[in-house]
Amino acid sequence: MRLTIVGGGIAGLSAAYYASITNYYSQITILESDSRWGGKISTDRVTFDDGQFIIEGGPDTFLASKPWGVALCKELGLGERLHGTNPNNKSTFVLNHNRLLPLPEGLAMMIPSDIPSILRSRLISWVGKARMGFDFLQPAKNISEDESLGAFVSRRLGREAYENLIEPLMSGIYAGDGDQLSLMSTFPYLRDLEVKHGSLARGAIEMRKKMNASARAKHASPLQGSRSAFLTPTTGLAEIVEALVAHLQSHNVELRLNTRVTAITRNVERGTWNVTLDTESLETDALILATPAPVSGKLLSFDEELSSTLQSIPYASTATVSLAYRQADLPQPLNGYGYVIPRREGRKALAGTWTSTKFPHRAPDGYALIRVFIGRAGQDIPWNKDDLLAIAKEEVKLTSGITAEPMISRVFIWEGAMPQYNLGHPEKLKQIDSALEKYPSLALAGNGYRGIGIPDCIHSGELAVEKIKNLMSLRGAFVATKQSLN
Numbered sequence: 001m002r003l004t005i006v007g008g009g010i011a012g013l014s015a016a017y018y019a020s021i022t023n024y025y026s027q028i029t030i031l032e033s034d035s036r037w038g039g040k041i042s043t044d045r046v047t048f049d050d051g052q053f054i055i056e057g058g059p060d061t062f063l064a065s066k067p068w069g070v071a072l073c074k075e076l077g078l079g080e081r082l083h084g085t086n087p088n089n090k091s092t093f094v095l096n097h098n099r100l101l102p103l104p105e106g107l108a109m110m111i112p113s114d115i116p117s118i119l120r121s122r123l124i125s126w127v128g129k130a131r132m133g134f135d136f137l138q139p140a141k142n143i144s145e146d147e148s149l150g151a152f153v154s155r156r157l158g159r160e161a162y163e164n165l166i167e168p169l170m171s172g173i174y175a176g177d178g179d180q181l182s183l184m185s186t187f188p189y190l191r192d193l194e195v196k197h198g199s200l201a202r203g204a205i206e207m208r209k210k211m212n213a214s215a216r217a218k219h220a221s222p223l224q225g226s227r228s229a230f231l232t233p234t235t236g237l238a239e240i241v242e243a244l245v246a247h248l249q250s251h252n253v254e255l256r257l258n259t260r261v262t263a264i265t266r267n268v269e270r271g272t273w274n275v276t277l278d279t280e281s282l283e284t285d286a287l288i289l290a291t292p293a294p295v296s297g298k299l300l301s302f303d304e305e306l307s308s309t310l311q312s313i314p315y316a317s318t319a320t321v322s323l324a325y326r327q328a329d330l331p332q333p334l335n336g337y338g339y340v341i342p343r344r345e346g347r348k349a350l351a352g353t354w355t356s357t358k359f360p361h362r363a364p365d366g367y368a369l370i371r372v373f374i375g376r377a378g379q380d381i382p383w384n385k386d387d388l389l390a391i392a393k394e395e396v397k398l399t400s401g402i403t404a405e406p407m408i409s410r411v412f413i414w415e416g417a418m419p420q421y422n423l424g425h426p427e428k429l430k431q432i433d434s435a436l437e438k439y440p441s442l443a444l445a446g447n448g449y450r451g452i453g454i455p456d457c458i459h460s461g462e463l464a465v466e467k468i469k470n471l472m473s474l475r476g477a478f479v480a481t482k483q484s485l486n
Helices: 010-020 067-075 115-120 126-136 149-157 159-174 188-197 200-217 238-250 293-299 304-311 385-400 425-436 454-485
Strands: 002-006 027-031 043-048 051-056 082-084 092-096 099-102 230-233 254-256 261-267 272-277 281-284 286-289 315-326 338-340 349-353 367-374 408-419 442-444
Touching (some): 002 010, 002 272, 002 281, 010 027, 010 238, 010 454, 043 408, 051 315, 051 367, 051 408, 067 454, 092 159, 115 126, 126 149, 126 159, 126 200, 149 159, 149 200, 159 338, 159 349, 188 200, 261 293, 272 286, 286 293, 286 454, 293 304, 304 425, 315 385, 349 385, 367 385, 425 442
Parallel strands (some): 002 027, 002 286, 027 254, 286 442
Antiparallel strands (some): 043 051, 082 230, 092 099, 261 272, 272 281, 315 367, 315 408, 349 367
């Protein structure tokens, strides 16, 4: 069974990895149009004095609670290299009228569960706090259809709590518009909390108790950083990509960079796929597309419905700017992980991470590293490096009082990088799954469908490999049985 994977990001590389550890595929080829592997995972390691800056261009960490990232790292021999966030300086802030105000403690999956902390918070007015308390009194709404994340949280906790507290946290994950994002495709457990407990806040309190109990149970875990919600390898997420590539090379997987796929057609008589490149055509028995949904849609133009649905999934463009300074150039210490910015603030930046505080190993002693995240859905941003650098400098001046020029700056632009799981996304997934039933040797992987994080992408690659293996094995058994009966 020949398998071809299009797309060399973390989803495609993971698919190739899981295919390589089975005995099912006789030949595995992975094609990537770019000149490097890893997709949005891009780590710049800058040696400076006696240390090193670890600068992440795309994602800078992954969730420990989703098991697929940790599992893959352990299989690749990276388990002991995983670091958690700094446990000694965990403060996070929200930009509110150009001031950094502390995020309330006790958030359980974004929802407040520490009532005294909310009462002390200056992010919400007393009227807004009273409206949040109404959540304990109003019953769960009996609805079956999906609703936007913004509408749901506003309905339960009030619009002020949504705009000042929940929206900036959500935007830090999806770079989206919460009034457009599908609740069922982003945070379906919030609806479950409402239904089960009759109150979103009451459900969050119960969830927090379970999370605390789970953390205590894992207290003796030998994995470095295992009690942290977020993990990263010692010298950056690129370690995962490098370990995957090394594994694939050792397992005779054909890895082809600078290879652009221009078309895909189905050879019905032979039951194979033709993958057209710039200068040649490949024939393969099975195919996994680990490319952005609109790209996959264009390649699958032979199926009009599938192609149209895939291309209808919107994506937002984002950028990250990392700035390095001497600690002596900072007018005040970076006490915390960073801050998020509500959409209503009208700023071009989305969030700021004080990287050298959150992950001290990412900057040499005596230096500070800051990362500014820019761009969200529906926002008009100047997509050139000079303007993005100027936006980042403006942010650190506003929030940290830094006026010195950075010693090091890195700008990464990601056009169409963030899929938007807007209202109607669950229906699109059903249409895609239905269309794929016609093609047992075709599968999709990546962040455009059921999760945008690194563990989700890893899992999507694994599921794509399993889907093809299971369906094709079943089909082969059926054909063999039919032939024996004849």
